[in-house]
Amino acid sequence: MGAHTHEEGHHHHESFITKYLFSQDHKMISKQFLITAMVMGIVAVILSVLFRLQIAWPNEQFEAMKFFLGDSYLSEDGLLKPDRYLAIVTIHGTIMVFFVLTGGLSGTFSNLLIPLQIGARDMASGLLNMLSFWLFFLSSVIMIYSLMVESGPASAGWTVYPPLSILEKAIPGSGTGMTLWLLSMTLFIASSLLGALNYIVTILNLRTIGMKMTRLPLTIWAFFVTAILGVLSFPVLVSAVLLLLMDKSFGTSFYLSDIFIGGEALDASGGSPILYQHLFWFLGHPEVYIVLLPALGITSEIVSTNARKPIFGYRAMIGSILAIGFLSFIVWGHHMFITGMNPFIGGIFVFTTLLIAIPSAVKAFNYITTLWKGNIHYTPAMLFSIGLVSTFITGGLTGIILADATLDIPVHDTYFVVAHFHIVMGLSAIFGMFAGVYHWFPKMYGRLMNKKLGYAHFWLTLVSGYGVFFPMHFVGLAGAPRRYYSNTEFAFLDHIQDLNEVITIFAIIGGIAQLIFFYNFFHSMYHGRVTTQNPWRSNTLEWTTPVKPIHGNWPGALPVVHRWPYDYSNPDHEDDFVPQDVPLKEGEHSH
Amino acid sequence: MKFLIVLVIVLVIVALAQLMKVYELSSKLRNKDEADVTLGETKFNAGMLLVFYLTLMISSTWMFFHYGPRPGLEISASEHGNDIDFLYDANWIILLTVFYLTQTLLFVFAIKYQKKKGRKAVFFAHSTKLELVWTIIPAVTLAGIIIGGLLVWNKITTPVENAEVIEIYAQQFGWNARYAGEDNTLGNSDFKVIETNNPLGVVTSALIDTKEKLWKEEIEKIEKQIKEEGELTPDDKLEEMVEKVERLKRQIIRLEPLRRAQTPETDLAANDDVIVKELYLVKGKDYEFKFRSRDVIHSALFPHFRAQMNCVPGMETRFTFKPTISTAEMRKMPEVIAQYEKTNEKRVVQGKEEVEFNYVLLCNKICGSSHYNMQMNIVVVDTQEEFDTWYAEQKKSKTFPILVGLEEPAKEEDKTEETIVETVMDSTAVAQVQ
Ligand code: HEM
Ligand SMILES: [Cu+2]
């Protein structure tokens, strides 16, 4: 087998189209995912800065609104229209959660790292992999296009709760905009499913000799469990979305009942809007871990490499990934404490949700212990990983408040929730993504990203990230609901307006800081220092491939694995790292 | 402005590019390995980590003291709210301890074990004892949190007997409230009979008859029109008319279940209901709120009472609470005085009118363009008498025709039920005609 692919690796002639567009090579597909997600990310960041401007200074005109959104988003007095405010909030959330942190994060790193780290020539199915990307691309285009339709894009929040998301009379965005949203999401889910199936099969079947499940890097474990979560939960979202589409376009009433709108009583009867919420959150909660687990996996790898220490509690880390994966399916009700659910059932969801905090705590402590008595190299990737741990702790702790149904009553759907999930997703998971890019950029482009710019990017992002989302807790505790066009209508909220202004200023700084990253990324792609084969002196297999990426990954036979991936500073060896393909010394025990 | 933005972005990029060039040239000269973290960089980042850690600790502590766990809502105005506040304080103590402890460990280790020449990390891959410790400690802590939480949760969600029933009905973008009247029983209601004069769709047998009659007349009228002018009307118009007839017919059929659900008792229950646009509550009384919505999901948030419940079309939800501080009393609380003094100072500068403290009900579930301005004023009065005066005033208002002529149905013992119903029908019909 080795010889066969060997040949393929060298004599394969490619045109531009098969190389860059319809490539089936996992490394190219990974880069395609990354760049698409980066473009989507820019759009979402711009949208967020715009609606932050609106919240902080609700009565002022901003040229930036006109520049980025155009006149159709503005009312006659030059202010953002209230329903368009909701529209950009919705699209921001959708893009960030699904396109950047699900498609972007898993798509980039699962694709890049699974074959490279398990010692495989490529994904199990290159074709499905390519399809997965193109579906993702198409759905991205549709989502962006929906921003430009006349009646506005979907506006019912990223969770698109019916009936608001179904009734055009309730909000204009629930017309064409919502149809496009549904279409885009359906394609997106198809893409995710193809990707996830491929990852699972590849990890199970294509591991090289010696790569036992218990020798997999934690990145792979995280991608593996993530993919399983995706396969089990996304189909539920498909059904939720399809039923929504039927209600919207074909007159069914799965989610509709007893509605009087626009001066008339609708025919729909017998449906339940709450049914949608159950279906949505049955995906939605696993989804937050689909977002977070890959970031945690990436961090495990980076923390261990740069602390020059084995990751502490390798098996406990695997155990907690599995526990989180399992538990994430039985906690969805914590998003629905206030829907009038039976209090007893609410109590059960309190219990299961708080259980998740245990494996999460284990992970946090294991990261911290990995740093203890290490020899820490502050690469940008390492700094982002430290940032990830810090924000994961902060956000996890507020999760404990929200998981307690009693405490959720006053803060549900306020900015407190917004602060919570942005700290775990908007900071923690995004930091994981940045860390991954800085760390594996050499494997993507054969060059290194500039470190100094990386530092500037990290510090500005960390400070502005905390600056935006930490004060936001207090806005929520003061009772400010999320998705408010402005807080001016309630005098009891006047006193936190200063805080809102501070938040917006940090958001602008944070947004601009990302330019440094983009500049660094594209500049380094062409002009970065050429990397050595194993720049971080890391143990995992991807660093045994040639600097210049080739088809089939390894020019000769596939590497054979002899040890676990975390032999850093092993006292039996002189070097402070021992790659996985180094045979055991005489008398040495594999870990 | 547009130009400025572009200019700034371009300048930043140009500046970056220049910097990079200089940097690259100099590092090439020194032949540095870009992957290696230099001593200078290590020192710089260690320093930054320290500064950041201190800033995080100091500013978070400052914020916790300055804003507190419920800024602007310091005092709970409901009985169960005190339990919630207590639970919050207990949880914050635990969580903040964990926050300070773990962040400190993280940053201290990250700084202390920075890369040093000649240092080799300790090979410490796992320790069952340690791992057990940090599984068991969180588990025990969480058990405490869960038990505390569920005790209060069960207490709050248990219905209170003999509470006064009030219905809160949400619509885009406002609230209606309905008092259940002397019998403390709400009359039936249904979205199909909603109209401007009957915003909650309160149902009486008489109303059903009137509706049916009116709809039948309308059907006749349209059908006649179709017959007479059908050939002259454009197709789409005609289609619309036919559709309308069909819908009306369906609506008439759908009135049937309503009629069947109607009994003399429910008619009476509906007759003494009072619909209001402002909520008056009596201090110290238990209230059972029932929530419904006519269009999309809304959420009734009472921040000062620590209460919230979704209003879902097609479904009834409930929440009980007991107000413990009247509006007048609240206005005399030092915290409230201080807050509103500051608020008004700023409002004057901004040219806005000054405000006084008031309890409010706001919408907390995205519901459309004016979601941000969907409110109802709440007044908590000290005595039942104050309430009664206001209530009598509300009953007199003739906004809701099904009630007209029946302000005090309980007193009209001599009237038979049929006559009551007849009066209702008359007044409804009058309302329909106008
Ligand atoms: C210790 C772990 C965590 C617990 C106990 C927890 C608990 C909760 C609870 C109870 C809510 C519902 C709050 C409400 O709507 O009132 C919530 C919301 C949310 N959480 Fe977490 N969470 C945890 C970690 C995470 C992580 C790791 C992520 C993502 C990476 C996350 C993402 C979210 C999101 C996106 C929402 C809000 C969704 C929305 O309403 O738009 N959470 N969390
Ligand atoms: Cu959740």
Ligand SMILES: [Cu+2]
């Ligand atoms: Cu509302």
